[in-house]
Structure formats: structure tokens, C-alpha cells
Amino acid sequence: MATTSPRRTHRRYVREKATIDHLVKECYEVKTPEPRVHSSRTEKGQSVEEQVRKEWSPSKGGLPTF
Numbered sequence: 001m002a003t004t005s006p007r008r009t010h011r012r013y014v015r016e017k018a019t020i021d022h023l024v025k026e027c028y029e030v031k032t033p034e035p036r037v038h039s040s041r042t043e044k045g046q047s048v049e050e051q052v053r054k055e056w057s058p059s060k061g062g063l064p065t066f
Helices: 006-027 048-055
Strands: none
Touching: none
16 A cells, blocks of 8 residues: 655645635625614614713712812
8 A cells, every 4th residue: 555645645635625715715705794883863862962961960970070
């Protein structure tokens, strides 16, 4: 039984990998993620800035002012 040389084995591996990569590329398309676009309005219809101002009040706590 003849032994195969490491060089021949490597060439076979490269050839098989190229074939597999070629077939996979045809089957699957690269999907780019869609950019997220956030609304400037909340579910209640207020702008985000108004909603934040409405929920935060200094009397309930907050950062100390020096």
C-alpha cells in the first residue's frame, strides 16, 4: 500500500475546500442587517423628550446640585 505525500494531501484538501466554498456561496446569500430606525414619538404620541421630562422630577430624587 503506497503512502500519500503531505503535499498531495494538502493539494486535495485545498481543491475540496474550494469546491465546497463555491457551492455554499451559490446556496446562501450574505444578508446585511437592516439599519434600525427609531421613531421620535412614543406609543402615546408624545415626543421622546416630552415623555422623559414628564416622568422625571427633582422632587422624586435625582442628581444633587452643588
